[in-house]
Amino acid sequence: MVTIAIFGAGRIGRLHAMHAAEHPRISVAYVVDPVEANAAAVAAITGAIIADAERVFADNAVDGVVIASSTDSHAGLVQRAAAAGKAVFCEKPLSLDFASAQACVEVLNRQGTRCMLGFHRRYDPSFRAVRERIRDGTAGVVYQIIAFSRTGAIPPIDYIRVSGGLFRDSSIHDFDMARYLLGEEIASVYAVGGCLADEAVGAAGDIDTAMITMVSRSGKLVQINNGRYTPFGYDQRIEVLASNEVLRVDNAPRDTVVVGTREGLSSAGPVHSFIERYATAYRAEMEAFAQLITEGKAPLADHNDGLEAQRLAEAAVRSMCDKRPVAV
Amino acid sequence: MVTIAIFGAGRIGRLHAMHAAEHPRISVAYVVDPVEANAAAVAAITGAIIADAERVFADNAVDGVVIASSTDSHAGLVQRAAAAGKAVFCEKPLSLDFASAQACVEVLNRQGTRCMLGFHRRYDPSFRAVRERIRDGTAGVVYQIIAFSRTGAIPPIDYIRVSGGLFRDSSIHDFDMARYLLGEEIASVYAVGGCLADEAVGAAGDIDTAMITMVSRSGKLVQINNGRYTPFGYDQRIEVLASNEVLRVDNAPRDTVVVGTREGLSSAGPVHSFIERYATAYRAEMEAFAQLITEGKAPLADHNDGLEAQRLAEAAVRSMCDKRPVAV
């Protein structure tokens, strides 16, 4: 059995708690959250004790910690966990401040901390299948990747204010996916963006629409299109053009009903959110965390991957600002 | 070069005329139609002379005749063509009266007339591809066939009155397709039907909705569903369940636009009519007729196929009437 503690009992913390509770080899010993109701909810699902951080890090029985608390607490908790010798499963990013993230990664590398970063898309069966066909050579040589990532509705402006901006908050998943699929690093980033969908986003200092072009070190081309708003809802697709195959991951429809009328055929739009779209992926993450702890099996994404994706986000910010491609 | 004459210059006759005119090896010498405007239209497309039947059958230069005139004239024209030694491409049916059709087929067989019957679906690339995968063994052993054939809108009641009824007029294409795909004969037919969509059809003595179940001699199962009305338009699909493959022919959409909104995704319904759906098939029929004349190459469907499909239509009429399966 693996014993873990969960920091943060909000939406994503509760999700991990549920999967941990369902997992036959994981026991949730503690939950830590300043909001009592949230902590209580996770305690009810998992049987965990509501505790503070000190108690968690002091308890030798705790093998690993899931860090799903507010973003500004990530770096501190990760480093305390590293010091206490716990395995870490941290939601992205380590820190919105790139220098802090860098410092944090250095600590983790120095201490040899087993750390898994919450790039859940890597655990999605469809994206994984695409990765496999590239890695084992079936797809052939990759030429181009086109990634679509857009949420259905503009999130609350309060969230946007603390999100780090579209590139650091949302595009980062596409930056990671590009690296994951290409299996190599990016050499240059060019980004354009604007506030086309909702002025309130602009007033909060962010953009709601963006397009990014990247070239990898060996010359492969990547296009990303992002947005905070999509009429038909949550939109996350990718297309890889390679020498043998074109690989596509489509959205997952809400149901399988097709209605035919005089006007044509209509079918369901995509599932509403990442919660539904990536249910299998989140479950697989918990299993991977268990394997990281028990067998030391490397996760699909670690803190170094987190840092590299952030590096691309920083480059995108600069590119949009300077109106030129930025070398990475 | 192949020299032909066209009997009947209505919608289907004009279609054949156009394809004949476009065909590099076919010359249309005559067009025969009591309605002068129709004959003139075909003459304009093809350069044909407007003539009467006598002149056509007397002209030794005429290699073959396309019979697309009114149904009640088919059997007579076919037999005159046979007597004159012309190759025949006749629209289905030879006659709505089964005994006449039988007599006609006997004549054709006795005289060794090269005759092609207008079961255009056999010439459609999609249905042909399915047939090929069955015939060459790729699909494996066939277990079941499910056929959908429905027109979009109730045809004019005047047409329904002279159509021979749903089974003889419309289901006949499915009877033929079942024989074509199975490669064997049907042993029993069970049909149910009713006038559910439009009372006027019932008042005209026909049904607008039907379902047919057939068992082949070797025990394979066939289901057909037919109707004179479909909300989304012209609907013609088939599904074959075999031991290695499930083969499906879907409708062809009118365009390739997809519109995504809050309500879901909508796409175009099927093309409006057999004219658009089977454009390639009709063109292939004219090529097949040319090959029948020049090389004696057997067409995909001949008069015997026409008679067998009609036999199944007669059985369906009887089955619905007697409320029991009818052995064929």
Next chain:
Amino acid sequence: MVTIAIFGAGRIGRLHAMHAAEHPRISVAYVVDPVEANAAAVAAITGAIIADAERVFADNAVDGVVIASSTDSHAGLVQRAAAAGKAVFCEKPLSLDFASAQACVEVLNRQGTRCMLGFHRRYDPSFRAVRERIRDGTAGVVYQIIAFSRTGAIPPIDYIRVSGGLFRDSSIHDFDMARYLLGEEIASVYAVGGCLADEAVGAAGDIDTAMITMVSRSGKLVQINNGRYTPFGYDQRIEVLASNEVLRVDNAPRDTVVVGTREGLSSAGPVHSFIERYATAYRAEMEAFAQLITEGKAPLADHNDGLEAQRLAEAAVRSMCDKRPVAV
């Protein structure tokens, strides 16, 4: 809170146990299964006590029982539950013997037992959406229903021997769906079938391929095609032709990857089994059982529905045997 007991801890029993355990308002007090390992597995998930039937029925704290034990035990347990005043959630069928099922239903009706029958498809969001569009008039008048239900692989012959045969075991879900969607009773059933896919099924006295035609009391037409084997896997679709809309429920694909090569485009086949396909439906069933207990809210399917579907299965057996349509 609702307190329940679970009879039968095999595959389906364990599924219900898991959903009961996840449900915030349900507590599983007992599990009953002669196979100790099975009972222990459910006890581990749910915290239930392993008990025998006597103890369950004697415990006044038990509000309802889930009956997922072997088919031959259903009728007996249902009647004991009824006598003990427990609410019942029973997997289909009540009994493979129609007379016993009838007797059982009479008892349930006489005693006013709150009983829910496990026709899980009624709880599937896609099938439900279709039902809703019919019921609220959006779809218009229904003319035809075409149902496809086939498992991917021939089940173990030992299972086939005790299954009651294809019509009672598998087609029964389509019989139920036809009644559910039509909102009216069936007047006649015509069935054909054979052992085309695997001789071993025939040797065990069953068929592996069938087609059924039904006519409802008001003249609507239904076609069902069934099989124990489908090359591409678990296949469960429906199509409803109505005056305003054609409604279709398609299979749910395993993933959303599309691979394009020189040969064409390929995508994933359907999910492998009812477990994955109907995950949401099974969860909804447990919620419905909770609501049946706490609010007396009528389930989507009860014992009378179970009996009516069985009546159609019996008619299908007779029809195939007598080679004629059977009035119901």
Next chain:
Amino acid sequence: MVTIAIFGAGRIGRLHAMHAAEHPRISVAYVVDPVEANAAAVAAITGAIIADAERVFADNAVDGVVIASSTDSHAGLVQRAAAAGKAVFCEKPLSLDFASAQACVEVLNRQGTRCMLGFHRRYDPSFRAVRERIRDGTAGVVYQIIAFSRTGAIPPIDYIRVSGGLFRDSSIHDFDMARYLLGEEIASVYAVGGCLADEAVGAAGDIDTAMITMVSRSGKLVQINNGRYTPFGYDQRIEVLASNEVLRVDNAPRDTVVVGTREGLSSAGPVHSFIERYATAYRAEMEAFAQLITEGKAPLADHNDGLEAQRLAEAAVRSMCDKRPVAV
């Protein structure tokens, strides 16, 4: 009746000739081509006289000329046609040399020549439907456009050498489509590209893979991905993200067969070439040319559109060379 002459009897010239011949109101008086066999083939289809340019321009009966000859002859012929007062339907580009194209457009504008440029995609029903939904406000405000245009196979290197390069030869259709759909001009172009698929293309001084990002004057974002090679064949799609709708134009499949096996579902790839994909569009172009001549009705694309698209191609060339976005 409209009397035209056709310059150039290669693949595209022959296509226009066929559609002109089929058109009820167009008569082809002359065909001009230095390759005798080509000219003869068009003469056979159309009944045209094989002539030289002098005779065509001197004949007052000629209303318009279709210019489908080699690219380097376009500008000269267009200007002679303008001088002779003929309407012009010219294949793109007016000239691969931008200055010559500019000079040519000035002449056409000064003389008020009725000129239609062969941007056939504008005449495709699917792209047109998308344009209409944008123009009439249904789609709402456009935020992003993503365009895919790739040929299936690397064209002959000899063709590549005289093609003007990927941006001027192929991307130009996407540049035009972007302007057509946005209804406004482009402000900046950023292009990256490489020779990833076939070294021979690079040796011939061209690229085979490219990605372009453009920002319109009002800040809308456009991404284009191009290539000379696609495993599944001819690939031409577009996606428009707007405030009310996401609009997509998909590829048109070769047939409608779906094959289901243990491995999944496979369906046909796209039609093989622009000839099949844009058959309807080419036919519509000929009708538009007839309307331009008889009614003076403005075509969907004229010489000014040709020049603007070329301007973007020139900017893309410069951007890729200078590795920076280029203002237009």
